[in-house]
Amino acid sequence: MAREARCVRDVVEPRPTLEGAGVRLRRTIGTHALDYLDPFLLLDHFASDDPRDYIAGFPWHPHRGIETVTYMLAGEVDHHDSIGNRGTIGPGDVQWMTAGGGILHEEMPRPRDGRMAGFQLWVNLPAALKMTRPRYQEVRAESIPVVRRDDGSLVRVVAGEVDGVVGPVSEIYAEPTYLDVTLPPGATFVHSIARGHNGFAYVFEGEGRFGVVCEEGYRGDAGGELVAAPDLVVFTDGDEVTVRTDAAATRFLLASGRPLDEPIARYGPFVMTTKDEIQAALDDLRTESFVWRDDAEWARRRQTWRG
Ligand code: FE2
Numbered sequence: 001m002a003r004e005a006r007c008v009r010d011v012v013e014p015r016p017t018l019e020g021a022g023v024r025l026r027r028t029i030g031t032h033a034l035d036y037l038d039p040f041l042l043l044d045h046f047a048s049d050d051p052r053d054y055i056a057g058f059p060w061h062p063h064r065g066i067e068t069v070t071y072m073l074a075g076e077v078d079h080h081d082s083i084g085n086r087g088t089i090g091p092g093d094v095q096w097m098t099a100g101g102g103i104l105h106e107e108m109p110r111p112r113d114g115r116m117a118g119f120q121l122w123v124n125l126p127a128a129l130k131m132t133r134p135r136y137q138e139v140r141a142e143s144i145p146v147v148r149r150d151d152g153s154l155v156r157v158v159a160g161e162v163d164g165v166v167g168p169v170s171e172i173y174a175e176p177t178y179l180d181v182t183l184p185p186g187a188t189f190v191h192s193i194a195r196g197h198n199g200f201a202y203v204f205e206g207e208g209r210f211g212v213v214c215e216e217g218y219r220g221d222a223g224g225e226l227v228a229a230p231d232l233v234v235f236t237d238g239d240e241v242t243v244r245t246d247a248a249a250t251r252f253l254l255a256s257g258r259p260l261d262e263p264i265a266r267y268g269p270f271v272m273t274t275k276d277e278i279q280a281a282l283d284d285l286r287t288e289s290f291v292w293r294d295d296a297e298w299a300r301r302r303q304t305w306r307g
Pocket of ligand 1: 061105107
């Protein structure tokens with residue numbers, strides 16, 4: 001059977017957003033224009049040369065029912081959390097945190113030469129894993145493989161596989177792809193994405209032609225929609241994504257994941273299946289029983305949550 005190319009379903013402009021204690025972000029997923037791209041709940045891009053835009057950071061706050069993925073391009077973030085992790089992530093590093101049943105953490109920017117840049121992506125957890133044990137995968141820049149193709153393309157593989165090279169982030173329910181792709185002028189990049197998985201590209205430098213043109217009767221493989229930074233491209237279903245560059249270079253994140261196809265109830269840093277579960281999260285915070293514990297009471301709770 002012929003492989004089907006993915007088309008561009010939508011192009012979403014970032015919405016300026018103030019988050020945490022006053023951090024200026026560009027948000028694309030998690031906005032009125034694109035509320036949810038199952039299993040992706042939120043995509044924030046931070047990029048500034050002015051510490052006033054980010055120095056307030058993200059003081060101590062909770063998460064439940066999701067995974068948060070931080071990918072740094074510039075600057076450093078000091079973090080620590082309720083399961084005992086503490087450290088600093090810097091340029092090229094990735095922190096893939098499974099909040100599961102409950103984690104508290106702090107993410108505080110430390111500028112380097114004034115510059116701070118990176119991304120945070122939120123990935124939903126299925127109902128059966130929302131109350132799972134929190135887990136934390138930190139991957140240093142040097143542990144993220146880089147694939148260099150003959151045409152000068154460069155792909156950092158955080159999760160998923162490119163040319164047989166597998167990214168270090170593993171055992172994530174959504175079976176995600178997470179790539180940082182740099183294309184020089186005149187390049188073509190084709191990447192397989194499992195049929196049925198939702199996929200997007202977030203263009204943060206330059207411009208490129210994304211997907212193929214899927215007008216009625218169109219059967220060619222040339223073209224693609226011209227998209228310039230900063231914009232998010234949402235793809236239709238299919239087997240593969242094609243990106244081409246003309247005279248300009250481009251750099252973008254390419255991500256995909258298996259949709260959960262479950263109801264969601266969201267309230268700030270909690271994403272659950274029902275409103276009652278959101279209320280329970282708020283009650284747990286108030287009674288200081290929010291943080292996941294390895295004890296009998298929590299074992300009972302997890303049974304209840306699974307219905
Ligand atoms: Fe957080």
